[in-house]
Amino acid sequence: MFSKACEYGIKACIFIAINSYEDRRVSPKEIAEEINSPQAFTAKILQALVRNNVIKSVKGAYGGFEVSKNEIQYIKLSQIVKAIDGDNIYNGCGLGLEKCNEDHPCPVHDKFKGVRDELKHMLENTSLEELALNIKSGTSFLKT
Amino acid sequence: MFSKACEYGIKACIFIAINSYEDRRVSPKEIAEEINSPQAFTAKILQALVRNNVIKSVKGAYGGFEVSKNEIQYIKLSQIVKAIDGDNIYNGCGLGLEKCNEDHPCPVHDKFKGVRDELKHMLENTSLEELALNIKSGTSFLKT
DNA sequence: CATAAATAGGATAAAATTATCCGAAATAAG
DNA sequence: CTTATTTCGGATAATTTTATCCTATTTATG
Numbered sequence: 001m002f003s004k005a006c007e008y009g010i011k012a013c014i015f016i017a018i019n020s021y022e023d024r025r026v027s028p029k030e031i032a033e034e035i036n037s038p039q040a041f042t043a044k045i046l047q048a049l050v051r052n053n054v055i056k057s058v059k060g061a062y063g064g065f066e067v068s069k070n071e072i073q074y075i076k077l078s079q080i081v082k083a084i085d086g087d088n089i090y091n092g093c094g095l096g097l098e099k100c101n102e103d104h105p106c107p108v109h110d111k112f113k114g115v116r117d118e119l120k121h122m123l124e125n126t127s128l129e130e131l132a133l134n135i136k137s138g139t140s141f142l143k144t
Numbered sequence: 145m146f147s148k149a150c151e152y153g154i155k156a157c158i159f160i161a162i163n164s165y166e167d168r169r170v171s172p173k174e175i176a177e178e179i180n181s182p183q184a185f186t187a188k189i190l191q192a193l194v195r196n197n198v199i200k201s202v203k204g205a206y207g208g209f210e211v212s213k214n215e216i217q218y219i220k221l222s223q224i225v226k227a228i229d230g231d232n233i234y235n236g237c238g239l240g241l242e243k244c245n246e247d248h249p250c251p252v253h254d255k256f257k258g259v260r261d262e263l264k265h266m267l268e269n270t271s272l273e274e275l276a277l278n279i280k281s282g283t284s285f286l287k288t
Numbered sequence: 289c290a291t292a293a294a295t296a297g298g299a300t301a302a303a304a305t306t307a308t309c310c311g312a313a314a315t316a317a318g
Numbered sequence: 319c320t321t322a323t324t325t326c327g328g329a330t331a332a333t334t335t336t337a338t339c340c341t342a343t344t345t346a347t348g
Contacts, residue, residue, distance in 0.1 A: 001238060041307045105283075122259055126255050139249075172294095201294090205294065
């Protein structure tokens with residue numbers, strides 16, 4: 001469904017959010033350990049998230065990655081996915097047709113509509129906040 | 145969402161079905177032209193579909209690929225997808241956790257459930273027949 | 289039986305994704 | 319100002335996916 005990069009990105013954001021609540025910045029090393037991902041690759045993904053203004057980075061000593069405490073509730077999964085995988089998950093045709101729309105639909109166009117709309121709705125209505133809170137409370141897990 | 149291989153596989157099955165209704169076998173060359181896919185790669189995918197008993201092949205002169213006319217209505221999208229992409233689309237965790245279930249869910253486990261159930265339901269309830277009929281009637285398209 | 293027409297399948301190549309490494313640039317603190 | 323720390327970003331490698339090529343095998347037909 002998502003690329004590996006996107007999976008890492010989502011998990012990384014959650015871990016960063018948890019730490020930002022405690023005013024702690026985290027490094028790619030810590031993140032990679034916590035979400036069980038390759039460190040250098042994770043760092044690249046973090047860069048993309050920074051460039052797309054999903055998270056912030058502070059260079060130098062005592063630096064690291066963080067996200068504004070009061071923005072966490074407004075950051076949606078869709079922003080993270082879009083920053084990493086782009087928006088083909090929204091716009092792309094299920095069967096890869098260049099031009100696929102109501103007037104010229106691929107064979108699964110209508111069938112797919114429901115699934116994609118549900119996915120889109122989920123991504124746009126799931127906040128980083130709720131995901132982070134569930135991790136904090138031990139209701140869900142970032143690895144194994 | 146699906147791999148390229150799977151996209152080609154679905155479109156190929158539809159084209160084969162349409163021709164099987166007319167008792168015509170088709171070659172990878174014809175198929176590739178009709179669904180706008182690389183021929184040799186498409187041939188590989190057809191082999192996988194044959195191995196998984198989704199379609200049938202007949203070697204030698206006047207051979208080609210076909211699907212039993214009276215089976216077309218019972219062949220579901222799910223069979224095609226499973227034959228090519230395997231069943232990780234059903235069982236895999238949305239964030240790639242090795243072990244992700246109700247007792248040990250990933251952060252998006254519940255959120256994802258709806259989307260995946262909808263996808264699964266769609267795949268299991270969409271028959272090759274209806275897809276083929278829509279192509280025949282010009283209601284949907286296999287390329288461009 | 290010989291021949292032509294097809295699929296099967298192995299070997300290989302190209303492209304995309306995933307992953308690693310290292311030096312440059314920035315920054316906090318002494 | 320210097321140093322230690324940390325992200326940034328380019329180069330490169332490994333893996334997976336996508337794609338191509340060529341030969342073997344099968345089979346209908348004359």
